[in-house]
Amino acid sequence: MKLDKCAINPVGLAVRIGGLQLKNPVMTASGTFGYGQEFAPFCDLKRLGAIVLKGLSLEPRPGNPSPRIMETPCGMLNAVGLQNIGVRAFIAEKMPYLRQIDVAVIANIFGETVDEYRRIAEILSHVDGVDGIEVNISCPNVKKGGIAFGANPDVAADITQKVRGETDLPMIVKLTPNVTDITEIAMAVEAAGADAVSLINTLTGMSVDIERRRPHLANITGGLSGPAVKPVALRMVWQAVHSLKIPVIGIGGISTADDALEFLIAGATAIEIGTANFINPSVTMKVIDGIEEYMTRHGIGRIDELIGSLITDPQQ
């Protein structure tokens, strides 16, 4: 079936992120796709451009108390607290499954200190089956009073450089939107050796239960994701595209092929789908089909022709 489809519909969906060639621009967003296996009943995993895994730290982290999530208008808040099994358990328990599947696997990493980032990158760069690293710099820097690493261009560049020093794998730096000027951070990590940037991570938000006069989340604040953040994400992606030479990966509220196309046209080389996986666990397949269908309908042979094709000149 699938082979036939390719034969009659030979649009070129492949994109390149640093040294990594992806079958198509549709990736999964960290923390929303588990370790891939959870979605095997609903997705043909090998059709994905890449699987980005749940954020990994050097040591296991228990995460935050419940409630950890709350639905908000057209979105959700989460304060999972970066719960994960730690990089070593990940390699032992999750990699054997992922190795069997013909799909690009990107490990998402974070640390509590700059050195921790470096050490995880060092470990992962020798693991068979890991095809790339996405560095989450949105988490709080414990030593600097909890301000996100990624809010400061110097710190962001420092992490990028340290990770770069440990690995030849394609390195994507994932940016936080909770900053005044995203281009400043984006340019700093580009200069420090990132192969690509991805954005956005969640926007910090909050929600109050007025009957009980308590925050809905045990952690009080949480990260906002889902359709509600899409216009903000798209604006930031567009700004980043215009200030960088390296590829930009668009993330934020993408739930349909149309949403994905908006990001591609605005200049994103690839996209990641997050919260939408919770609403429909096969959404990634639908988005791939929809992009293909759009390209056929518009007579676009290769996705490169579409990426960054946004027309902003009113005379054109």
Next chain:
Amino acid sequence: MKTSREHPSMVDGEVIGNVEVSPNHFRLTLRLPGTFSTPSPGQFVMIRDLERREPLLPRPLSVYGFHREGGYAILVLLYRVAGLGTSLFSRLRSKAFLNVLGPLGRGFSVDCDVRRVILVAGGVGVAPLTFLLREGYSQTNASGKTQTTAYVGARTAELLTGLDRLESFCDLRIATNDGSAGHQGLVTDLVRSDLNGCNPEETFIYGCGPAAMIRSLGLLVRKTAIRCEVSIEERMACGIGACLGCAVAITDGKGLSDYQRVCKEGPVFNILDISPVFFSNE
């Protein structure tokens, strides 16, 4: 041994019944494709109207009934209108479609050597326990090998739900907070008075209801050697173990030892494994 999981799938379900069985409580019957796996007692489904933008996330509901008919799978749910999502479900009429993801989670253990089965339900907590009784213990009940008592509690008589489907299968004891039906007080008070004389080896308690009820049940059971499993609730996004949103604190008896996922390792847990932290935000 807990009941094993079959493959979950996502299907469209056609509404073939949506009846208000008591104020604000509805019994929803959906016709699903025959490919839908047979749920085990205690498993749940995630339900969403894909045509709507809001609510965004699907809602978890326990399986209340399930059978196969003419090549279809018939799924029955029992729900209380709690907010936007369930209130939209309550307005659905026949021929409407809902998206169903399931069966999900790990259900109740069924032990055929047990002689005494005690069900403790608060409000719509009767849903998974009714399915458990029908699927797990109807034969041993019929043969007289097991004897089942269901203790059902609610705030007032009119909020008692789903008794019709339990009554015919077991002995029923009622408690209401205001005394408008049965015993006045907590359902766990009733359970306490009947536990004397139970042989712990041959007894199994199953519970589902508000956190306060589970907590009192836990205090009761702690003093005995009776096995007790409960189905608990936590807010969910994915229902399949991917988002880590539905964490429940699990204890080794000495303190917090771990968070587990209600949607994957649960929703059924051994009551003694649940950390007191779980009850603190009620």
